[in-house]
Amino acid sequence: MFIRRSTTVKYFIAAFLGAAIYCEWFIYLVQPQYWTDLDCSEHDSTCTKILFIADPQIQGEYAVSPPLSYLINWDSDRYLKSTFKVVVKYFKPDVLVFLGDLMDEGSISSIVQFHSYVKRLANIFEVDHQVLQVWVQGDNDIGGENEPIRHDKIAEFEKVFQQPSIIYYRNVSFYKVNAITNTHPQKSDTDEAHENNFKIVVSHYPVTLRHMFGLQVYNAIRPNIFFCAHEHESKYVKETKELKDRKVTWFENPKSTLSLAFNDESLYEVYVPTCSYRMGTSYIGYGAAVLGIGCLYVILFGFLNFLIIKLVLIFIYCFNRYYNLLHFIYWILFILNNKYKAVRWASNKQKYTSFDFGTANTIKGYKMETYFKLFS
Numbered sequence: 001m002f003i004r005r006s007t008t009v010k011y012f013i014a015a016f017l018g019a020a021i022y023c024e025w026f027i028y029l030v031q032p033q034y035w036t037d038l039d040c041s042e043h044d045s046t047c048t049k050i051l052f053i054a055d056p057q058i059q060g061e062y063a064v065s066p067p068l069s070y071l072i073n074w075d076s077d078r079y080l081k082s083t084f085k086v087v088v089k090y091f092k093p094d095v096l097v098f099l100g101d102l103m104d105e106g107s108i109s110s111i112v113q114f115h116s117y118v119k120r121l122a123n124i125f126e127v128d129h130q131v132l133q134v135w136v137q138g139d140n141d142i143g144g145e146n147e148p149i150r151h152d153k154i155a156e157f158e159k160v161f162q163q164p165s166i167i168y169y170r171n172v173s174f175y176k177v178n179a180i181t182n183t184h185p186q187k188s189d190t191d192e193a194h195e196n197n198f199k200i201v202v203s204h205y206p207v208t209l210r211h212m213f214g215l216q217v218y219n220a221i222r223p224n225i226f227f228c229a230h231e232h233e234s235k236y237v238k239e240t241k242e243l244k245d246r247k248v249t250w251f252e253n254p255k256s257t258l259s260l261a262f263n264d265e266s267l268y269e270v271y272v273p274t275c276s277y278r279m280g281t282s283y284i285g286y287g288a289a290v291l292g293i294g295c296l297y298v299i300l301f302g303f304l305n306f307l308i309i310k311l312v313l314i315f316i317y318c319f320n321r322y323y324n325l326l327h328f329i330y331w332i333l334f335i336l337n338n339k340y341k342a343v344r345w346a347s348n349k350q351k352y353t354s355f356d357f358g359t360a361n362t363i364k365g366y367k368m369e370t371y372f373k374l375f376s
Contacts, residue, residue, distance in 0.1 A: 028082065032086065032090050035090065036297075038289075038290045038297060039290070040290060040292065041292060044292050046170060047290065047291065048169065048170055048171075048172055048290075049091060049092065049093045049094045049095070049288070049289070049291075050093060050095045050097060050288070050291065051087065051088070051091055051093035051097070051286060051287070052097045052099060052229075052272045052286060052287030052289070053096060053097065053098045053099065053275055053286060054098075054099040054100070054101070054229035054230075054272040054273060054274055054275060054286075054287065055099070055101040055138070055230070055232055055273075055274035055275065055276060056080055056098075056101070056102055056124070056125075057102070057104040057140060057279065058073070058080070058104060058117060058120055058276075059073045059104050059105075059278065060105030060106075060108075060109060060113070061105070061113065062108070063104065072278075076278050077120060077123075077124055079276075079277060080275060080276060081126075083275065084124065084125055084275070087288075088127060093131060093288070094131060094132065094169070094170075095131065095132045095133075095134065095169055095172075096125070096127070096131055096132070096133045097133075097134045097136070097174065097202050098125075098133070098135045098136060099136050099138070099202060099203070099204055099227065099228065100137050100138025100139075100140075100141060101138030101139065101229065101230070101274075102121055102135075102138065102140075102141055104140055106140055107140055107141060107142055107143035107150050107153055108147075111156060114156055114160075134163070134167055134174050134202060135163060136178075136202055136203065137154065137157050137180065137204060138180075138204040139180055139204065139205070139230070141157055142157060142180065143180075144181070145180075149180065154181070165184075165185035166185045166188075166191060168197065171196075171197050172197055172198045172291060173194050173198070173199050174202055175199060175200065175201045175221050176202055176203070177202070177203040177207055178203065179205035179206070179207050179210065179213065179228075180204065180205055184216070184217045184220060185221070186220070198224055199221060199222065199223040200223060200224065200225055200226075200227060201221060201225070201226045201227070202227050202228075203226070203228050204228065204229050204230050205228060206226075206228045206230065206231070206237075206271065207226050207228060207269065208226060208237060208239060208243050208246075208267065208269045209237075215243055218241065218243070218267070224262055224296075225260070225267075225268050226268065226270070227269070227270050227287070228269060228270070228271055228272070229271070231271055232273055232279050232280075232281050232283075232284075233271050233273055233281075234250065234256075234285070235249060235270075236248075236249055236251075236258055236270045237271070239266065239267055240265060240266065241265055257297055257298065258270070258296075258298040259296075259297055270287065270298055272286075272287035
């Protein structure tokens with residue numbers, strides 16, 4: 001018995017160390033091998049690399065109670081910081097575009113909490129070289145989805161990040177559209193000086209999905225392309241410039257690439273997936289674009305690294321195997337006991353009859369069966 005327990009402990013330790021090595025080191029070496037190279041041409045001085053970060057939704061203080069929240073927040077922040085560092089080192093972007101939902105509880109936080117979340121964001125997405133950063137508001141930052149829009153949070157967001165609604169970099173203009181409040185930048189004298197720039201609309205909510213607002217934005221800005229987030233999905237929409245004939249295409253693998261020449265009558269809106277594993281989807285990563293002479297290439301980087309989740313699931317699985325066994329034995333004894341009583345009652349009547357366990361027990365039995373399907 002001691003030898004068997006000792007062997008089990010060794011296997012558990014080996015599995016733990018293996019998972020830690022894979023999730024904390026090996027995955028960061030292997031995953032970039034599946035990415036498409038996105039380099040600028042040596043002869044293209046206007047080439048610009050843009051990295052899109054969507055829905056990091058750093059965890060707050062309300063979703064999970066302490067002390068478990070400390071572990072979850074630490075692991076989530078650490079994951080975001082690690083993956084971001086690998087992507088920046090690999091891609092070497094000129095521009096970082098944050099597409100909103102930076103915080104999970106920004107809209108319901110106090111001002112003190114809001115600023116503490118901003119400090120965490122600065123630590124997570126820290127870069128060691130000069131790079132332009134564009135920050136867009138999301139519904140979890142300022143409200144708007146199934147909750148009132150928090151105008152105090154809009155003001156605080158703008159105060160913290162202090163950015164105009166139109167940002168210029170080389171031959172590119174970034175237009176920050178807020179589809180939550182239905183607002184978009186208005187053209188100015190400064191914008192006329194950059195009229196020939198490549199125009200990119202960045203928004204948290206999809207813009208072209210809402211026909212009237214999308215047309216309003218397009219007619220006011222005449223962008224070359226839209227980038228959005230919110231849906232935690234990797235895809236792009238192709239449609240006419242009248243926002244008709246929508247066709248959705250999914251990025252199905254790490255090497256999926258969108259190459260555009262912008263010489264036709266089509267309009268594109270790219271959906272960037274969440275970069276956080278906390279959003280309940282395995283399709284996570286960052287969006288990357290290289291803007292050269294007339295072309296834009298888009299690809300999404302993916303990571304599959306969930307050490308804490310895997311260990312927690314292993315614990316839950318092991319715990320519930322024993323729990324289910326005891327639960328199963330209890331119900332078997334319960335059923336046999338009731339059957340025995342039913343048989344005795346029928347014997348006294350000199351005949352056999354069926355025994356109804358009742359609606360409540362049937363429901364419990366159904367729940368037990370569902371429970372087995374989840375954990376067995």
